Amino acid sequence: IDRFGTALARAKKLRNLRLKHGWDLEDFRTANELVSEPGPYALHDSMFLVTIKEQGTPEQHDLFLKKAEKHGIIGCYAQTELGHGSNVRGLETTATWNPEDKTFTMHSPYLTASKWWIGSLGKTANYAVVMAQLIIDGKSYGPHPFVMQIRDLKTHEPLENIHVGDIGPKFGYNTMDNGFLLFKNVKIPHIGMLARFSRVDPKSNKYVRRGSPFLVYGTLTWIRSTIVMQAGGVLARGVTIATRYSAIRRQFQDRDAREWEGGENQVLNYTMVQIRLLPLLAATFALHFTGKSMMNLYQENQKKMNAGIANADSSKRGAGPEETESGSDLLADLHATSCGLKALSSTIAAEGLEVCRRACGGHGYSSFSGIGPWYADYLPTTTWEGDNYMLTQQVARYLLKSARSVLNNNAPTNDTTRILKDFRSRADIGCAFDILGSDCDLVSAFAWRVSFLTFEVLKHRDEQKKAWNDLLVDFYRLSKAHSQFMVVKNFHSALSENSTREKLDDDTLQIMHKLFRLFALHTLEQEGSEFFASGACTVKQISLARTNAVMKLLQDIRPHAVGLVDAWAFDDWVLDSSLGRKDGKVYEDMFYRASELNPLNWITVDPYPDSEVLFRRDERSKL
């Protein structure tokens, strides 16, 4: 409760500062990012406003959006339910059309229909966008968005027949009031259904579809691309802290050191620490460049689509993006790629943060490391906007379709079909990639592995008729392979582009190139058996990569490690970490925080079990 109260106060303050200083959206986003914690208005600012904007009519914008932008109403986005998350079509909340008085009845027929995990709903919001099954005359038309009031605008108490509250403590994210919401036959007016893409005609009481909501799927792609981009920065915080600390921390002498070489060794000099941290350092840049490239592609494509949208025949499209004809437009390619990359990059970032925390040894466990809470708050990213395991099916499905089109010689032209065709064209002669001598070959080896796995899985599914469920693990591997290829390829391209080369001096470019090779070769070695099984390289090459190339790269990058993390330019107050201080005063800061700022030290306990007194002296009130 204390944490939530502080977060609420902070969020209010931020909004008032915005008003006072006239920050634009970009400024405001930056300010929020600097605060680095999820706040009670987060879903109001994002999903509530965006959904009304994108799916509402001009009339609905007038009615809801204007008030919302001035915080006259505070909203949230209520989709997930207690019983259903990933499977949106399985939602149980109903919105039943009442022809007699032209209203909808919102109802939660079961306990599992309760909205759950809804950010900003627990305590803060008085409005909500609610996803509910639209029912007209007993027939269900699938989930649709409805805007409705849930709390009194004055007293802030729940309206009648609405049960709403906070869902309780979580592993992280406790500065956010995730909530639950149940309806007992609550009526809302016709205007409540967001009607840009479909509506109920109040005269005929019929369901009317107008236009295709497929731009909305573009939005999802966009959100996933930003997750990829952010993953680099998120991970960079952990890498910065662990790298700086490992350069300060000394422990043991080098075992081969001669007697007269006194003093303990910087922890960062040990190869066992380097092999954990430096590939992650390389990953921060790899993910950054990949995210950037995805967002560029998205914007280009969006322009093309907006230009061509009048001509597009969207009536043949199904509702989901997975139904688009692969290659009929670039969106399908982008969509699949963004699914896989979202899964891979958020997994790399989340697991990498924990690796960084552990690389800080015992002190990494202290809250003063600054990594633990940040990690805990980041974790849900691996589940939301598509669970990382679920998403891999989308990628596999797309790759299978592409492979079928290549086999049938009706493949569209895009990056995916290109590598599949290349692979097929060399079916009889194999490959010989010089992965340690040529960067291009290294990238090609990643492409080769993807193609090999794709056709393997295709054989299982189409020839051996294996059950979908029996292939989920293969799909996961396939998606991972594809996404790793994309990251390696994008990192390589970014360093080859003139725009990058002009901005960086030769030394920097050389170091970035080493980071690229470290990321690619370390990944290759980790996934060694797939590379070998696909014939993309030999066992000898993998073994040389591991024992020679990677070790040499660690050695080369080590002297630049602190400089490279400094390039991310996090301020000390953003990192909020004793271990990651730029000035290296690690121990002084830990001691200061423990000794001076720790409220537990304003208390004296009674230590004896036979005494019922717990606290003998309590000076917290003197604060």
Add this chain to the structure above:
Amino acid sequence: IDRFGTALARAKKLRNLRLKHGWDLEDFRTANELVSEPGPYALHDSMFLVTIKEQGTPEQHDLFLKKAEKHGIIGCYAQTELGHGSNVRGLETTATWNPEDKTFTMHSPYLTASKWWIGSLGKTANYAVVMAQLIIDGKSYGPHPFVMQIRDLKTHEPLENIHVGDIGPKFGYNTMDNGFLLFKNVKIPHIGMLARFSRVDPKSNKYVRRGSPFLVYGTLTWIRSTIVMQAGGVLARGVTIATRYSAIRRQFQDRDAREWEGGENQVLNYTMVQIRLLPLLAATFALHFTGKSMMNLYQENQKKMNAGIANADSSKRGAGPEETESGSDLLADLHATSCGLKALSSTIAAEGLEVCRRACGGHGYSSFSGIGPWYADYLPTTTWEGDNYMLTQQVARYLLKSARSVLNNNAPTNDTTRILKDFRSRADIGCAFDILGSDCDLVSAFAWRVSFLTFEVLKHRDEQKKAWNDLLVDFYRLSKAHSQFMVVKNFHSALSENSTREKLDDDTLQIMHKLFRLFALHTLEQEGSEFFASGACTVKQISLARTNAVMKLLQDIRPHAVGLVDAWAFDDWVLDSSLGRKDGKVYEDMFYRASELNPLNWITVDPYPDSEVLFRRDERSKL
């Protein structure tokens, strides 16, 4: 502070119950385990009492132990410092002998000399065992243990020139008051130095060593064995929760399901969920049997040693266990094995718990999952009693010594030299293990890989003269390979023993056998490239293991999964998990806890940014 207060109250209560009901040590331990949280007296009960008992003289037992056992004094064990953890010899706190008044002066010369992370010290203890560098006449004799008073027995305020307090919030373990401790020239009497193995002679002012402390290293081995054993049970909690929940949770239809097969599928039926949970289920049993076997070996060995100790020439031994002659006694073998197994098993348990949490999807993130806090509290196990990365050097060092002795034909007879000799004897003819057809061959393949890696690393070190630091990553791989072999071997042996076979009926034995195969084959597939590179099996075998054998085992084990986790027999109140309830009332319990037990719901906030009021209604006081 609230959490610590509750924990203190609980710990006091438990002690009074013990007195009231006359629990013996075993009962008391069980009660503590059932409480399932680290408490403020934990270090008093364990390290404080044990160290005085093992390293004190009878006179010191009289003086300290008797009072401590009656809680007349409350102690802790102060070894780790702000600047030094793993490297005990690098500790900076000094204990300087004063010949004139026969006292020691305890002093912290630098900030980094501050004791840090010391459990029970922050608030609770009034006594401490302090590890400090013994200095006599300007010469340092290395770290030794001293017992001293740090807080007033009546007021509980710190004594003069002692700065002591709590080190602040942590990622977990917040029910324990980890503390810091600094001395400014504090004098303690001669009796304060624990003198069973070494002392300062007050007459001659000379350092006197008596007997070898090497039984103490036996204790470390014992502690590590218990960590292996516990790892199985720790992981089993997570696996129980995730397995039960996955059997209740339904999401999506099977994609191959026909139209008329209505209803959503249990999440546990998806192979992508099975491949994450079922190998961990197998691991719980594998670790349990391994820990049990380690503890048996230890006890046998301890008996032998106690029998032969009078004859042993311990004067030639160095201080550390790594200095023992490999094979000169079984302890060296046991010590190395326990180091590697401690590292592997606590890593499997910690990472496995997080896999279980994520397998629960979004709801895994709620505190009501019961996994998050348990995971956070378990994490330090990967660092203490030897950091999991550091420990792998001990294993590698031992394997290298054993390999050298095999090459020199002066190898002692033990399990390790046996597999190395077998490998050497087949150097010219290689191997042909039927890993999918024969269990014994499967175990042998694990042994083969260890031997191959050992001789590889030996070549790097002895022939190519590679630097120790450049081999740390190889050592890590080697240790992991050795420990995986031990677990697979022990699991296999346990199922072959008559004592096991008599206790289990045929069906159970068959399922346990499948779990053994799943654990071994899944591990083999994960480490595929090492198995292949060592020649222990072919690529075709690994590929068959993955696509056929493992998938078939998942299918066979699936129907027994819930029964198998039930066999661990955790009570609902021990798991404290909505998701893991035995009766399956997952949603009802989550809703009850959120709606009825969540203090945030006794508050109404003011949601508007322009109002400075945070809470409008606050009914927490009505509790």
